[in-house]
Amino acid sequence: MTDRSPIHLRRRSALLGGAALLAAPGLLRAQERVVNVYSSRHYDTDRALYDGFTAVSGGVRVRLIEGDADQLIERIRNEGANSPADVLVTVDAARLVRAMDADLLAPVRSQVLESRIPAHLRDPDGHWFGLSKRARVLIVPKDWTPPKPIARYEDIADPAFRNTILVRSSNHVYNISLAGSILAANGEAALESWARGVVANMARPPQGGDTPQIMAVAAGQGRIAISNTYYFARLLRSDKADEKAAAAALKVIFPNQADRGTHVNISGAGVVRTAPHREVAQAFIEYLTSITAQEMFANGNNEYPVVDEVRVVPEVAAWGRFKEDRLNATAYAKNGAQALAIMQRAGWR
Template identity: 55%
Template sequence: MSKISRRAFIGVSAAAAAVTVGQMGKSKAVAQQGPAIRVAQTDNVVNLYSSRHYDTDQTLYDSFTAATGVKVNLIEAEADPLIERIKSEGANSPADVLMTVDIGRLWRAEAEGLFQPISSNALNQAIPANLRHPEGLWYGFSKRARVIMYNKSKVNPAQLSTYEALVEPQWQGQILTRSSTNIYSISLVASMLAAHGPQETEAWVRGLVANFARPPEGNDTAQIQACAAGVGSLALANTYYLIRLAKSDTPEDRAVAEQVNIFFPNQRDRGTHVNISGAGVLKTAPNKEAAIRFLEHLATPESQAIFAQGNNEYPVVEGVTLDPILASYGSFKEDPINAAEIGRNSAEALRIMDRAGWK
């Protein structure tokens, strides 16, 4: 996941205040700026712009085509360039659906006025209310838990409890995490804002920064590797990164996974922070009905199993079997906050992180 520009993110927040929300086979390309050619409406195609970079997602598209006869044309790139492309294309955009990871990206597209509300009983019944926009602008289709990972030789899990407790003196020089510009970091702090408000959250961020093992660098895999190597004893990371290492063909990766375990924080109060990968129908979608059918397909038990097995994520639909290695780490209570609130808090979270020195 690429870094996000502080100026761009906070600028979107300001613009959001003025936005009133509520009113090809596989063809893969890199998102580029340039004029778009308006695609005629048809029931036989859906044009998907996606920043999910998982090859297993192709199974989702193939299964949709097999079930409906509707072809999926895929444009794949990072989220921010895709959002800029849709804005540049304007009313002539061929895009029907934007799919991306993390509520912060969905919120940015929402704040730019790119989505339209849709009404779908199938989606509303399948997807919990806290994992979808209240007005149907976007829906979550998979979950990722941001947990505390610990070095098993250095930490007794009985020492762990909550995100809030990571600021305690015993963890000085022990915390590993990504940069403040990473959307996963921003969303975690945004969830803390929802729980505690700005003053307490800023005090918490300052305490966390004081306990960093090193200046933030690298992705979640790098945090887990550093934790296993003893650079620090605790890492903030999404669960599926550890499962990837555990399932790797490389002995060194599996050795890293053996040295690290997962702790689900805040089980005695609000629960562990979860984020989503999700999608919405674009305001200018030329194939709206096909786009809605596509989203409904993503919420079927069959598709949810592909999400769960393909990228070691948690499904949003109850009763879907988890990847067995992920399941071996146990179940957990998740924070029930609506993802939309996390998105709205994102820009303020980044400002707090800036002030507190989270680089």
């Protein structure tokens, strides 16, 4: 559809992520003054994002339905053509790919989204778009001298690292996606060998989320925590003295800087195929890539924005820039089922 709005409105729309165009008089139909967002992001700071969209769109309300990503996907499937869902938001690419494979997401062509979001962080056909990034890194004590250098994910499977690794269970999507990226890079046999090495090197059986792994390293229960970056940043910024002190004694290793880069996962969104407010849904996602919204992602949950020029919080900035694996998220997401089977076959529970 050709955009015949005045040029000054189109320019302002580009800056605000598309929402300003909808706010222009006469361009927003009465029945489109709401966007229904099904989201598995459970961060209180996201409320400010939604309030921001209401402000720049001239009053479009965000009606939020929260839940587990798989449950939300099943709900949209069960609601069928009568689903009120306009946008699906998840915290992992694998769930977006699952929704896409179930034919629940509509392809979107948007110059705004395609110019702002790097190609490896969005579906090539526009079914979903990354909105924020989290790197899967290694957290180690600052005063520890490893028995061998640690430069790659592959290194921590070496027998020299017996009783050092702390990590959550294999069936968590963060580990599945990491393993899916290793499968894409090295093949099935190499992934199984790596997973067996990681299991042999665990300081304890997997338990809890990423934060307990970091705190356990600080307490001396292990030496290497596998974690998403924002959990570590959250501890560094914590109001609790014990958490802040524990994190201050640790540092980040970004693996594979000399080859493919560190694995990154995303929070992302797609327009639901049966969306009753499709134009508003697209404008909502475009808004989430605006400078203002990207700063909220960075400040609210210590994530990396997908728009490169947006600044991260000081604690994250202090780690410096890193090379990220530019494997398209669709590739490692589609490897997920096989990667999980390999990890569990290797004894990773």
